[in-house]
Amino acid sequence: MAEFRYVIIGGGMAADSAAQGIREIDEEGSIAIISDDVDEPYTRPALSKRLWTDESFDESDNYFDTAEATGARITLRTEATAVDVEAKSVMTTHGDFTYDKLLFVTGGRPKGIDLDEGERVICFREFNDYRRLRDLSGQNLSIAVIGGGFIGTELAAALVQNDTRTTLIFDDDTLGGSIFPPDLAKQFHELYRSHGVTLVPGTKASGGHADGDRVVLDCDGESHEFDAVVVGLGIEPATQLAEEAGLDTDDGIIVDESLRTSKPDVFAAGDVARYPDRILGRQRVEHVDNATQMGKAVGRIMAGADESYTHTPYFYTNVFDFGYQAVGELDPALRTVEDWKKPHTDGVVYYLGEDGRVRGVLMVNMEDRLDDAREILAEDWDHTPGDLVTRIS
Template sequence: MHIVIIGGGLGGSTTAGALREQGFDGDVTLVGAEAHLPYDRPPLSKDYLSGSSTFDDGVVLHPREWYDEQRISLLLGTRATAVDPRGHRVTLNDGTTLEYDKLVLATGSTARTLSLPGADAQCVHTLRTREDSDAIRAEFGEGRRLVVIGGGWIGLEVAASARGVGTTVTVLEHEELPLLKALGPEMAQVFADLHTEHDVDLRPTVEVAEIVTEGGRATGVRLGDGSTVEADAVVIGVGAAPDLSLAETAGLDLDGGVLVDASLRSSDPDVYAVGDIAAHDHPTFGRIRVEHWNAASTHPVTAVAALLGGDAAYTDAPYFFSDQYDLGMEYLGHAPQGTYDRVATSGDVGKREFVASWLDGSGRLLAVMNVNVWEGLDGLRGYVGSQEPVPDEVVQVVAQK
């Protein structure tokens, strides 16, 4: 039996490891478009971007010897261009093909960009790969001016890393607050205050008209009101798009992602999808697609169990984390703006040492976030997504530990 995994990131590498951990003894081939060994992406906007970790020690998931020991065949620097489910065949960019019995798609996402004049100029960056992170870090330094378009997680983490080495940073955000859609106004304000306190020029409710260039290089960003923010470099951080190109060639059912059941099985019974591209059935949150590290690291265990004939279902609540300046946070659950009724906090929000709980009108816990309180999720984890209301005393006591 031959299992082919397409995607050389966390989801692909974890799937390969899970196959061996769960006793699969057949052939495993991992196809990765990048020439690097599979690596973790969160450090690209955190420790690696700031220069506090190296690529080999802080980003690469396993040394090459690990893949040899696990008898995992690596095809790196190789792009899969088409999938033929009827023939159980994958076509590669060199024209060769791989035959498979089961296929796992872990193709991840691509960085979104903007259709703006100047968006393709030199010194305009997006962040998805090691090379992207290296190029952005090269723009940092005292006296350098960086404009970040987009106040989401990537944009704010880039801003924090840049400020850490003295770069002048302006963040341009379309909404009234950064992270507004993800956290709602109550908690988004915490992050807005954090960045302004670190001398980021945070500009909400702005429209970006064009990236100004001179000699092919970015020199600033012109706003909708006609004003210009001068820059030596620009980072476009406006989110990511799931890479569904192979799923499309395979004729899989899609709806903003690869439609999979609770076991991560697609509309083709021999094809599974994990990580960013998987729009899966969740027992609490319904159909959901999550572009976070945790999905790529935990989906594979369920997918592999099902692929090998087990009765498996993915039930984990979405989880992500962020580090910005001296603020570390973890978030568990799913409560985008408009889905909750109130946010309860315990601890000290002003000192940024607290736990926030997103609750619906019945007192059920949709999501929880701990900020610099590292045991904060423990007491609430079991209530996230539960149909039972969370007791008020549980919400209030967590941050007092």
Template sequence: MTKFDYVIVGGGLAGASAIEGIRERDEKGSILLLSAEAHPPYDRPPLSKKLWFGKTRVEEIFLHDQAFYDERGVNMLLGEKAEKLDPHEKTVATASGKRYLFGKLLLATGASPRRSDIPGGDLEGICYFRTLDDYLRMRSDAKVDRTALIVGGGFIGSELAAALNLNLEVTMIFPSLTLCRRVFPEALGMAVQRHFQERGIRVIHSDSPVSFSKNGGGFRTETMSGKSIESDLLIVGIGVDPDIGLARDAGLEVGNGIVVNEYLETTHPDIYAAGDNAFFPYPALGKSMRIEHWDNALTQGRWAGSNMAGAHEPFTYQPYFFSDLFEFGYEATGEVDTSLETFADWQKENHTGVIYYLREGRVRGVMMCNVWDRLDAARELIRKGEIVTHDSLRGAIR
């Protein structure tokens, strides 16, 4: 049984970033990267954005070339799923029966797409979009004059609808009244939704599928309101769940993710977690959160790697996220949740401006719509935690 100073479980952005964090403090310690995917670590955002619009190519989304891993002495084991973690013996075992000893271990297992539990939700050919293989398979199926049904009106559903609209006749269905209801105030959600419709996307809101079935080479979807929708492609994007099984079965504390402290340590001092699966303290908000976005995985993975190698520095970074829906783009940071009070300071209504998310008069989150390079100002407003008014927020970020 081979021993490594550092074992990273997960070949996504957080796992790859951890390598850099480790090497910043330890140039020689042995590293093993275990990934269930057969591909080397790659960037996930282009899968629903730039790849479809021809702004980048598949070969350009990989985070590093082989030389990067070779030069840093990283052993990569691709296509091997970690199946069992023993914190007491400090071993991790793969599905193929390989076992490895570790000094420090990082759980960067990410998240998996939530599956529909309605009849037909497990039919072959339904795409629960998440990975590069999903993109490659769907790209080959996304031929002109074909139809696609997208179930879900959140981040992934709205981004894929905009992307597939290039070649396909696209229908969206989701249970809320407006797109991205969790983050867009109703007026903005309505405006973005109208823009989708103007682009030719059929939007069915306030409705949900009740069954899927095969119809020749395509699919038939029956809805709660009695609609029957035929489509060549069926894509389901109804959220993700953190991959906590390995941690849970090992006896580590889990909840809405793998629970970590300010140093990204789990309840075992030699096991860390970072990225989409980590439930971590967010100092600026005074609460613990789990964040499923690129910037958090990038920064948190590197931070965890550095701490594994001895830095022992609390994670204090305020991550952001972003999206582009046709001509509407935004960056956001903090607690961006429409269950909070919202105030919109528009320069151009529902297009250009800043949305503030408030609790008890304090800014908890900020979304900058077609306003760029102002993240630091938004972070500072959140970090200060001062009582504000709508008047004081007008023009605060431009």
């Protein structure tokens, strides 16, 4: 039974940040990180962004060097199988651990379809998935990307920019239609077409099978063949271990404003944590800013800091020459106010609820205005277009 002051289940970005947060307060306390990944903590966004587009940034640059920086003992290829909150112990496939403080940063598992993973079928989530997909790119192969959200659109852009015949299959009638106002979505859709991505809108890929060196997809009753398929449909929060340990869960592990779970000395952070945001209310966020900021905060709290998590995270994407940052809820079904310096290229879109309160702010090709967006989101009153136009732009 290995004894540690802090045990962290999960080896992603939130785990690295938590170890750093611990070290800000506690320089000596022993830290164990239990990870079922084959890699030590790394930057996840680069798997669908920078590693594909920046020749000066390679795989070795993508690691955090967590063990060296914090002294944490990282156990890879290891699954935590049970947690006993009374005995303060964690059972794993490679031995047992005891803890004073325990942190769940278990993230999530990639959503799939009825299609078995294999050499040419990848459910994209981890560094190893990037390596497999990278080996398939640039060989004049035909690769289908399933999913029109963050991961799907970023992977489609990455592949087509690396000499790969790319098809993007998605549910929306227009790419980006589930988050952008109609005119911006149309431009986003055309951006992909103009770069050579074959778009298959309004289509659901429900399953398929491998047939030799080909993969056959079932798309709304029709069959389509590709050399490879990558699924980028987001994640399901990994809560089973927490549920079995008796923690409260609901689309994630429920935590309070100090990231404590329903059990003493047990915390959760990152993609798996459902927390009370001071502006937006209780939510679960699957983006890098939340993972790093929440991870750092929970590390400090576990080590004895008297603080709450008050950061409202942002999210972003960069594809081709189009990039945005956003805070809050992006839903084109809400009333929108658009404020463009250059139509659909540089500007801001505000998403307003029925009460006139701003619920989301999208900033296209604009930087360093996140605090302004958060300030507007925190304003609890009815906004008119005149209140908003030119306020950020």
